[in-house]
Amino acid sequence: MKKYILAFSALFITAITISSLVSCRKKGDTIAKVTVRDTANILVPGATVILYGESTTDPIQPVVRRDTTTTNTSGVATINYNDVYQLGQAGVAVLNISAEKGDLYGEGIIKIEEEQENTVTVFIQP
Numbered sequence: 001m002k003k004y005i006l007a008f009s010a011l012f013i014t015a016i017t018i019s020s021l022v023s024c025r026k027k028g029d030t031i032a033k034v035t036v037r038d039t040a041n042i043l044v045p046g047a048t049v050i051l052y053g054e055s056t057t058d059p060i061q062p063v064v065r066r067d068t069t070t071t072n073t074s075g076v077a078t079i080n081y082n083d084v085y086q087l088g089q090a091g092v093a094v095l096n097i098s099a100e101k102g103d104l105y106g107e108g109i110i111k112i113e114e115e116q117e118n119t120v121t122v123f124i125q126p
Helices: 002-023
Strands: 031-037 048-052 066-070 076-080 093-101 104-112 117-123
Touching: 031 048, 031 093, 031 104, 066 076, 093 117, 104 117
Parallel strands: 031 117
Antiparallel strands: 031 076, 048 066, 048 093, 093 104
């Protein structure tokens, strides 16, 4: 009887340990970084960058995701998508990019992959 109790205890402790290791996995950051450059390939600080989804259903549904930020002094706009990505999810989003400063404008697309720093460059022009 003692052997069974010891074996059951060891099995129980092992199961609890494995369960806690799997469930305590910390989610990595899911970041979008958009670098904005002009036609002379110069970084553009202070540009407005909008990342937004587009409906793929018929009939077209309103866009749920729309994030706006401004490029920093290095011409890079950063948006954190940790609130969107959930552990176990396959992929996060493919978003359109709109960037502008003054009379300069550019567009692009970015694929947001889970737990990565996703980067893209958008060129703006008149």
